[in-house]
Amino acid sequence: MRAFFNRRLGYSLATLAVAGGLTAAWMVGRIALRPVALYTGWLLLALLLALTFFNARKKLPFFPLISASHWLQAHIYLGWLACGVFALHISARWPDGAIEIPLALVFILVALSGVLGLWLSRWLPSRLTRSGESLIYERIPMLRHQLVTEVKQVVRGAETETQSTTLGDFYVRVLAGYFAHVPAWLAPLAGGDAEHHRVKLELEALRHYLSVREIALADQLAELIEAKRNLDNQFAGQRLLKLWLFGHIPLTFVLLVFTAGHVWLVLHYSHR
Amino acid sequence: MRRLLQSIIYNRKLYDRPQDEWTCGRTAECQACVFGPGAKGECRATGQCLPAKKGDRWFCTRAISLGAACEPGPQPDGSCGCPVPPCTPQRSLRSQRGRLAWKLSGLALALVLLAVWGASRNQWANPGPLTPQHAMSTQRCADCHLESAPLAFTAAARADRRRAHDQLCLKCHDLGPQDRSPHGLTGAQLAVLARDENTAPVARPAALAVVHALQPGGPNDLACASCHLEHHGRDFDLKRLTDQQCQVCHQAQFDGFAGHPEFKDYPYKRRTQLRFDHTTHWGQYFPDAKLAAKSAPTSCATCHEPAADGRQMLVKNFAQTCASCHDGQITGEGRLGGKGVAFIRLPGFDRAALEAAGEAVGEWPARSVGGLTPFMRRLLEADAPARAALQDLGTADLTDLAKATLAQKAAAGRLLWSVKSLLADLVTQGQPALLHRLGPADAGARRTGQFSADGLLAAQQAWLPNLLTEVAAHRRGEQAPVITTAPATSGASAAIEFDDAEARVTEGGWYRRDQNYTLYYRPGGHADPFLTTWIDATANDASPAASAIFNQLSAESAPGVCMKCHTVDQADGRRTVNWETAQPQPDRRPFTTFKHTAHFSLMGDQGCATCHVIDVTADHARGFGLNHDPAVFQSNFAPMTKATCVTCHQPAKAGDSCLQCHNYHTGDLKMLRLKMTAPPVPRKVAETSGGAVTARLFALVAKNGRP
Structure with a gap:
């Protein structure tokens, strides 16, 4: 843990040092009447391509490139550096051009989505681990279906074995809706398992009116409710971990297109 | 024990393909087929397995995770016994x-x-709004940008590109021959400046120290866009530059005006155009009671006033300043000796020698004794025969030809006929004859000095009454009498005394003196046209006669005493007479700019002397007299010190940026103005009509609003 902290601290300080050096060079270049916008532009383009290559790296697993985890580290710190270079490039002046406005806007959105993704990828995995069994995201719909089937079997079994409709009524009134429920997109951010606790409390309260056999079946239902809680958490958390990429990656493509247009215009029209 | 939803038994696990484009539509129902959708999203489901044939029998190959071999087994045709209904694959x-x-x-x-x-x-493609001046004057990108230029990556290619782009700027903004060099100066001029300003930096700012270390020579090959950034909005200041950016190239670099090197001789960079000694005037003349009665100045404002733009302090005109004391000196009041300038004179010559040599000059006054005036020499030099005669005469004296050779005597005779011919031309043709002999000149230049042909005609009738007849006969080649003495001047004319002749033109003009057969001009006052015309006309005329005229008229004691006050600057072999005091020059941009009117309210009890302190020790006369170099002088005033300015010019007070007092582009502002060209006339109109017709046609079009 300490090594992790030291590594993060070292990379952060190195990034800050590079950013500070670039800022100083930018100031000197500006005083020396050098085309600093051109220089920072080229640097920003190089950083953008390096950052984008992280995505390409994942698609080229057969190349003997450094590990994806190292790429991710580089992606994060170069991303922060790119934000600084971007600020130098626009000289803290919001652009006015038809290409430059969307370009700046998209850059900021990509950066913000990257920061969001970084935070989510740091915050959610530990919560998901604490939640329970780790599930493969693509299997979750199937597992939900499986859970619903099992619940129905338990409830039907209870009616058959005990000739009582207590658990059946409970299923109709509470469990059917609970197991059919799919958590909202931002459910992990809202936090809490209020719905789950409500259902468990109701089931607990129902125990006073159940026979011994029904109590045993209610215990099975409680297990399934707990599994559903974990399944919902896993689903909502993993979905959020994938959804932020729906902003980050497509916007990166757009950013590259606008960047290409911007670079072409600059090379074509630049006075310097 | 916690319930696990996913099987961890290896052969019970499903095979997930999250990288695939499509997923089975029945996955959520736990009925995903083993084959999965095709690459284009088509369902490939037929059964739960693909039966395998061994020998002549089909065997079920269903996966263990799906329950292993099925009970019905494959159909006889080899199809799966557990058919799977097709699904609608979903995109991953x-x-x-x-x-x-x-x-x-x-x-x-x-x-x-x-x-x-x-x-x-x-x-x-516009990266941002242009400033109004460029937005109004440009229509498309190509007006200011090289659209077809190849992409430049090497340093040389980028330098070429910069130069090409700058040419587009310079298409409208003409900065002169050194348009791309710092301050519009040549390398030699910059070197002189660098030598003059070789001041050790007091405390160089850290950022500039770094720049200086990286670029000892400063940035070279500056582009217009290095300083003037466009497309930054309508209200963006194109001339915005920080003090540090100004100082990149400079040897002395400093933080703020407090670190600025001390002024050397500001603002007295040259002697004044007029020779005026403030020390003697304010110290001796103005306090004098007699002069005070003649409205001697009581303050600087008596003689000085700000220019319209408030920058320069001007000297009021002659009538408002010097006239009350000095007007009479120009017309010759109280002057000892002649008050006029001899313009035409009948020269005397050695009659005996010419008669002996058989040279006939016709009618000529017997008492003429003087020599040719410089003006006559200048006019004779324009006449080829006269020029040849003067050359042949050489150093021989017209009045003593006893020892002259026959050729010189013949030349003397020809010269005298040339003088007659000149007089005849001037009498009959007047000023055009004068202009013809002076040769071509710049348009608008005055050259006759208000020469009076009538004055000369009267003189000719008195001195040489048969001149026109004689000259006509001489030009026809007829022989004239050997010597004929002209009739004596009339009694009335001869009775006019020397002083009386001058007294008849107290406010200037032409008069003649019959005693010495000379036509004079007496200056009439300030800016006399005769004097100014001839001084200007001969200032840069290399001929000996012209030099003699200039020297005669520009002597401090010459009639009119022009050079008592006005100075002559000589630079690059050319002389310029400073008839005017220093005037606003909108076409000139100096390094340093200062607005007097903005500082009037800041003057202390000393008034103008708050800044302009008279230096009584200065040798003011050194800069004038025979000195024609305006840079050699000692000002009446002590140079200003930085301390005077720095009192107010601090960041928190009046500001201390470089551009507050300095211009970057210096030199001829005429060059900085936009080159304006007349709108082109449509070709069809130009071809089918003349200028006047075109003008009327355009006026008609403008009025009716239709072509």
Whole structure:
């Protein structure tokens, strides 16, 4: 843990040092009447391509490139550096051009989505681990279906074995809706398992009116409710971990297109 | 024990393909088929397995995770015994994300292509609004940008590109021959400045120290866009520059005005155009009671006033300043000796020698004794025979030809006929004859000095009454009498005394003196046209006669005493007479700019002397007299010190930026102005009509609003 902290601290300080050096060079270049916008532009383009290559790296697993985890580290710190270079490039002046406005806007959105993704990828995995069994995201719909089937079997079994409709009524009134429920997109951010606790409390309260056999079946239902809680958490958390990429990656493509247009215009029209 | 939803038994695990574009539509129902959708999203489900044939029998190959071999087994035709109904495959999350990325990229690409190649690309490619002056004068990108220039990556190619772009700027903004060099100066001029300003830096700012260390010579090959950044909005200041940026090239670099090197001789960079000694005037003359009665100045404002732009302090005109004391000196009041300038004179000559040599000069006054005036020499030099005669005469004296050779005597005779011919031309043709002999000149230049042909005619009738007849006969080649003495001047004319003749023209003009057969001009007052015309006309005329005229008229004691006050500057072999005091020069941009009117309210009890302190020790006379170099002088005033300015010019007070007092582009502002050209006349109109017709046609079009 300490090594992790030291590594993060070292990379952060190195990034800050590079950013500070670039800022100083930018100031000197500006005083020396050098085309600093051109220089920072080229640097920003190089950083953008390096950052984008992280995505390409994942698609080229057969190349003997450094590990994806190292790429991710580089992606994060170069991303922060790119934000600084971007600020130098626009000289803290919001652009006015038809290409430059969307370009700046998209850059900021990509950066913000990257920061969001970084935070989510740091915050959610530990919560998901604490939640329970780790599930493969693509299997979750199937597992939900499986859970619903099992619940129905338990409830039907209870009616058959005990000739009582207590658990059946409970299923109709509470469990059917609970197991059919799919958590909202931002459910992990809202936090809490209020719905789950409500259902468990109701089931607990129902125990006073159940026979011994029904109590045993209610215990099975409680297990399934707990599994559903974990399944919902896993689903909502993993979905959020994938959804932020729906902003980050497509916007990166757009950013590259606008960047290409911007670079072409600059090379074509630049006075310097 | 906690319930696990996913099987951890290896052969019970499903095979997930999250990288695939499509997923089975029955996955959520736990009925995903083993084959999965095709690459294009088609369902490939037929059964739960693909039966295998061994020998002549089919065997079920269903996966263990699906329950292993099924009970019915394969059909006789080899198809699966557990058929799977087809599904509608769903796109995977990754595929959805990819499609979104491509769609958004496509939109962005369309926008970029529209901006780069669209019909409205001048608007779309515009990275920001232009300042109004450029927005009004440009219509498209190519007005200021090289659209077809190749992409430049090497240093040399980029330098070429910069130069080519700058030429587009200079198409409208002409900065003169040194348009791309710092301050518009040549390397030699910059070197002189660097030598003059070789001041050790007091405390160089850290950032500048770094720049200086990296670029000892400062930035070279500056582009217009190095300082003037466009497309930054309508209100952007194109001339915005920080003090540090100004100092990049300079040897002495400093933080703020407090670190600025001390002034050397500011603002007295040259002697004044007028020779005026403030020390003697304010110290001796103005306090004198007699002069005080003649309205001697009581303050600087008596003689000085600010220019319209408030920058320069001007000297009021002659009538408002010097006239009350010095007007009479110009017309010759109280002057000892002649008050006029001899313009035409009948020269005396050695009659005996010419008669002996057989040279006939016709009618000529017997008492003429003087020599040719410089003006006559200048006019005779324009006449080829006269010029040859003067050359042949050489150093021989017209009045003593006893020892002259026959050729010189013959030349003397020809010269006298040339004088007659000149007089005849001037009498009959007047000023045009004068202009003809002076030769071509710049348009608008005055050259006759208000020469009076009538004055000369009267003189000719008195001195040489048969001149025109004689000259006509001489030009026809007829022989004239050997010597004929002209009739004596009339009694009335001869009775006019020397002083009386001058007294008849107290306010200037032409008069003659019959005693010495000379026509004079007496200056009439300040800016006398005769004197100014002839001094200007001969200042840069290399002929000996012209030099003699200039020297005669520009002597401090010459009639009119022009050079008592006015100075002559000589630079690059050319002399310029300073008839005017220093005037606003909107065409000139100096390094340092100062607005007097903005500082009037800040003057202390000393008034103008708050800044302009008379230096009584200065040798003011040193800069004038025979000195024609305006840079050699000692000002009446002590140079200003930085301390005077720095009192107010601090960041928190009046500001201390470089550009508050200094201009970058210096020199001829005429060059800095936009080159304005007349609008072109449509070819058809130009071909079918003349200028006047065209003008009327355009006026008609403008009035009716139709072609």
